Amino acid sequence: MEIEDVLIIGSGVAALQLASKLGTDFNVKVLTKSTVRHGNSLLAQGGVAAAVGLNDGPEKHVADTLEAGRFHNDESVVREIVHDGPGLINTFFEIFDKNQEGRLQLGLEGAHSEPRIIHSGGDTTGKNMMEHLIGRMPRNVQVEEDMFTYELIMDQSQNRCIGVKSKDQQGVLHCFYGRHIVLATGGCGQLYSFTSNAQTATGDGIAMAYLAGAEVADMEFIQFHPTLLHINGATKGLISEAVRGEGAVLVTEDGKPVMENVHELKDLAPRHIVSQKIFDCLKSGQRVFLDISGISQFSQRFPSITAMCEQNGVRLSEGRIPVAPGSHFLMGGIKTDLTGRTSIDGLYAIGEVACTGFHGANRLASNSLLEGLYQGKRLAHWIRANKGTDPLAQWSVMDPINLHKKVKFPEVQMLKERMMTHVGIVRSKALLEEQKQWLDQFRMNEIRGLDTYSVRELTTIFMGITASLMTEAALNRTESRGGHFRSDFPFEDDQKWSEKTIIHKYKGEVGETHEHVKASLVH
Template sequence: MTNDDVVIIGSGIAALQLAGKLNTHLNVRILTKGKMRVTNSYLAQGGIAAAIGANDDPSKHVVDTLEAGRFHNNRAAVEQVITAAPSLIRNLAEQGDFFDRNQKGELFLGMEGAHSEKRIVHGGGDATGKNVMEHLINNLKVNVNVEENVTAYKLILNTEKNRCIGVKAKGLDGKIRKFYGSHIIIASGGCGQLYSYTSNAKTVCGDGIAMAYLAGAEIVDMEFIQFHPTLLYINGETKGLISEAVRGEGAILVTADGTPIMEGVHPMKDLGPRHVVSQRIYEFLKNGKQVFLNISNIKEFSNRFPSITAICEQNGICLAEGKIPVAPGSHFVMGGIKTDLIGRSSIDGLFAIGETSCMGLHGANRLASNSLLEGLYQGHQLSEWINQQGKGQLEAEKDASIQPINQEKVMLPDIEQMKDLMMERVGIIRNEANLKKQMAWLGQFKADLLNLDTCFPSDISKIFMLITASLITESALQRTESRGGHYRSDYPYEDDHHWLRKSIIHKYKQELENNHEFIETALAT
């Protein structure tokens, strides 16, 4: 058992921004399921959006964010984050030389889809996440204790006060450990690994969302999954992300014979909103036609995009031919643990920041390069709030000891099958019949009733994947319209009258646990 002032689950940009800005007299512990540098934030090629250009203004950035989010956004969240963006970027740029600059020494600004101005700040060409993350990692103070390869799996609650006071976790040895803190923060990222095609790190399985759901926290907007239009696609497999900045620099989407596919589809053509571009590419792939990014118009491609060049070369793509085969894949979840603008969840003492949270910034579809911005903003805001609180009174269970528990292998479905079914039935194009099939398939495993104390860490991740997949599927079934990242072929249009800002909120009814014995096996079909 360990006692800390702040326990942070996850090690992405939101988590490290928070940890680095907390007062040094606070004891801070970071728990991460894998390694610190195996996160979506570290992999992020695209940049950070901020209205700092001569012709730009935060009001324009706000409009672009609302338009991309199909006006499902929380406008207060949009205005606060976007207004704070320029100062966040300038302050960060003053701390080190990790952003790209032009010949005048000014921050180089790129263009990405659905933006009306060049406002994307990059680092290392297409290694923005890595550059910023290395800076944050190297600037962690001595009061921050990082524990890698630790799987957090159950929040510890004081049920009388509806307050979260800690978290259970397991290391590689499988032993249960308890971490108590005055402030418990989930910053474990999204759920991209639920799909067979994804840009996400291997560890991003929806753990934090599922864990908060099982504790009774409100989960919102899970039907809105963003599929990035352009992942490198070879022999039926996706091999890595091809940043939207490539299209921002002039690349266009074409068929094998060179026919542009976005002509007449959207006014912004290849730089249209991600859900529009993804759906268009998906239509061609379903009809057996490969889609390529034509990069022949981009001068010195390898210098501008060194990381993408390396990915392509590693997979045998000859960039001199000017074409990169692409396919869409899951990239970002707009929903998550429902929070206010500070990061407070519906459970006292439990906070969520980064992609695992939902304060309404992104609405139904995230505007490109607003995600790293959100993490920086949320980490900063929550640090200021916690710093003002000072050291809280630590609560712990009366009996904090725990007996050794034998771990048992539970019968779970083949996760690759689940990912394939999610892609087919709850992916880019959805309909009632397929969603009901998937609900039935997921429901048979009763994943929310399994005793996680007796499960191996690898099985815990699979269980969380099943729970999060169920939340997405159920939400997608309930929303009978198409909006942003949620497209229903049987309800292909937006329904502003019924659905414009109506959110679907899920809350686990814990009495289910009290009325049923824990199920230690799940029946696979």
């Protein structure tokens, strides 16, 4: 039986940064449910936030991160990541856009007090960073694409994760074992009908970790990006905040500025404030547009946005882009320390799937790629210093065990629409309780024998479980803070700002070591 030194589930910036930093002395395997070049990291437009400007400094960046996160952040985590930021981007210096003097071009985005957004290819930063990481991937890293991972293999006697179970495109089951199991599966934006996220962002890693007994935290904090391209009632993709940073203004159809007298930063106010205001406009029947007429050479500065608009019939010559807010980023996730260690030995989480406390209640724009780079590097250093123990496991093909009557499934589009209306930008006790009751009827927590479900069914199960975690957390937080807005509790509660909404481990049997997998650890 093959045992990997490091088994990574997911293939975004955090995952590839980890793989590239481990060195050549480790056997590393990356499992991805689609392809390496398909995911949220590749879609990242704006850039990476780092305090490298002449008038900037890490403490300014720290202050902006804490303010955007409504002080729900772990300040020590914020300081550690932000202060490491300038050094982290040095390894990517060659791919970033520069001015005529050869210095980095710095953009401005919402809630930043200084221009500090470093970008590549105008608005293709994520794509170029991914290509850079793929290009320098060591030979010892093996990537298996189209491998849907759906369950963690546990040695319950040690509360240790020793491997994962996955299915390929034909539905054939595969088991993989490792000394270190890393979840880098991204977020859950696809739980909403309006989202900027890739099709793969369905909350798989969070659901798997929860079913295996890991702690999950702050699932109520969902960031809704204010400006997604909005065509015929559907969102078609992200319009980067950098567009507003370059001078675009949000207006109604009659040209009235949307953010006037709403916030001192107007169009560059924190994302939750801008999103809520646009949502109010749309709810009252007003369409909202980004007026880009003041941006010179828009197509050169934003080539991918230009192409997306043209593909969807938007005439940029008219100077307006129709927009609507949509689910963009999850601030919560699997509870980890700064290294990425979860409450389960041998299991780590990095990137958007993890909750380190960096983002607090609302992520500061362009801090996500920064966090992914930091976590990948830090976990690599930790693993190199702690090689780990060998899981001994034996898998034999047998009839599925724990067979129960299959649960009924929610219709996916209905789930997405209900999440948007009930657990979306504006929430209330009545809406949340109605959603909880609707989700409870599917009895997702009673599932057993995951091997018996198809990949499509497993995806729906994970979406349902993650939606339930988000709904429960939103009910528990009786205040408004950051990305979580309760119309029945519209103000921040000074007694709650630092409280983590931790959902403790799942009490069921899913994720336990199967009877036909005899596992132990060799110390």
